[in-house]
Amino acid sequence: MIYTTKIYMPDKEKFKAYIDGIYESRCLTNNGPLVQRLEKKLEAYLGVKNLLCISNGTDALQLAYRLLEVEGEVVTTPFSFVSTTSAIVVEGLIPVFADIDGNSYNIDPKNIESVITEKTCAIAPCHVFGNACQIDVIDKIARRHNLKVIYDASHAFDVKYKDKHILNYGDISIISFHATKLFHTIEGAAIVIKDDALYEKAKIVRNCGIDGPDSVVMLGVNARMNEVEAAMGLCMLEEEDIIQKERKASHEFYTRQLKEYVQLQKKNEDATQSYTYFPVVFKSEDEMNRVREALLEKEIAARQYFKPSLDTLPYIEHQSIMVKSRDIASRILVVPMHSGIEPLVSETIIETLKEIRSKNYS
Template identity: 35%
Template sequence: MATSVPPSAGFPVTVSMLPPLERFVTELQDIWDSHRLTNAGPKVQAFESALRDRLGTSHCLTFCNGGAALLAGIAALKLEGEVVTTPFTFPGTTHCLALNRLTPVFADVDPVTYNLDPAAIEAAITPRASAILAVHVFGNPCDVEAIEEIACRRGLKVIYDGAHAFGVRVRGKNLADYGDVQMFSFNATKLLTTGEGGCLVYKDATLEDDLRRLRRWGMLEEGDVTMPGANAMLSEIHAALGICNLEQLEEERRQRQQVVAAYREHLAGLRGVELPSEPSEVEPALTYFVVRITPEFGCSRDALLQRLRDQGVLARRYFYPLCSRLPCYSHLPGAEPGATPQAVRIAEEVISLPLYGGLGSAGAEQVCQIIATAQADR
């Protein structure tokens, strides 16, 4: 289990979950004995099997990172034209569309969930649209029923960037059940980590050959090249770490739930601090704890961020700036000034506080005390 970080070292925004070293060594021994390091070896196959069981899906392939998985998933759908998406996301989401020669069309987001607003999606669809790419921002599930109804009615594919949302359930149903393709990330900042890695869940079994080719230089077997591809395979060592971390995932979740409870207790009622929604029908991601610092707080989000960092709390703005304000995307539909007012305001107010099991309730309370003192000093 990840160890706590002493206050003298400060509080990072996250600490990667790691298994006991001796447990990891037992997995490594198999790799050393086999000399098999890559090319979908036994550890990758075992990890993919465990992921399918965990996510309740029949189709799941691992990749070297979440971005590679999303790139391949979009490519396998063979889309053209425009894709309606969110400006409030990590730039990698938008890059995956651009690298597939698709035109992102930005739509505004819901002020509570920070996810794409279904009404804004509907308004952004043109005859050139071929898909919707929605993001479960901070692990908060999108309005999947509304999005899939729109897609079905308008003849569009649905792609989900679930980088933050591994294991999230809505009304007992896993988020992996939704969308034509959906990516989950296992980056070091995520709850379940392989160091670097990701997976793609897909419904259509006929996509599998193309996805396997896309992650291995366009081939299924040596010399069998039928399409362009890349080297996007997860290594055996990364898969071994994933196998170990799956075993302790629930304990890390339990510890993070205690941290979240402490944040909610100590920040409740603090003027100008808007806590994340907590819908009863959602089993949460516990990947990030993000609050909004509204004008009522008395100082800006950025001023509070500097105050926290000065005292060793490495909180961060997330996501900032909006993708629609990046020079490479500011010319696109939906990037015009005033087009996405909710996203603009959210990007200026959100702050991601430290969240990891080893922080503990006491660590969360210290963070909250700094926030409360910052307000009192105004």
């Protein structure tokens, strides 16, 4: 079976060499030398400062709220991976959804201000599928209402907004380095913090509130990355340009083949294009289901990212229905971009749609 994502395995010999070093040093975790090296290399590669490696993206989101010491309601997107919402709930905050734009699939800034109340403390958008949010507009709203901004940039390793890496925006930006991501560390993530003092605090909070031998200075969590994960990251970083080149070619192929048949995500023109995912939206849920079945017959499992729409989660109190998010979630498929499968996927999509549509119009 071909799945939507395929985990990239970097050069085995290089990884083995790191593992040999880890065996020799017996240093497996606790802010080891490989984690520190990866942090410096990522800062240089991405052009960011104050980057810390974290155990995973979900922890990084939770850490962000904890660091900012916010209370109350967080205005967020209903269309993302579940952690964008669950981190808010786990930290004792209340997610309040603002519906997405039906073309970019990102939170629509026009819907943000109407749900801001005196209880709102932050805005938490996601650059979904690596498509940059309307950062300038969101920033203006945040400044007008004195709110923090936490960006979930988990899909945006390859994105610049107005010539700066996208992780530079917001009070805090996080990115997941989960095994399925464009850049990964098996499990892992990074948090990028604008304020220098908060960055220093994050180092302590990430380490259970410990700031030195026998000294616990604040309430913390264990959000440490380990040395094996950092070794994977160092190997991945060396091959990142090749990975991105391949994704770009697949992405461009799909765009050429499919643009007349399906809805493609409308990209933010102030940002560089991400080649991380290829989401396609069909005219109806029925079309999507028929295409998904046709692909499955050929052993290709395209995923319905992101379903469910997060306003339908069982632990969310009833709010207004996020009409656009639910609609896109019901009609979307993210197709695989690997293993040379792109021609077969696009042929299957086109043939299935032609068949369905010819029957509908006859």
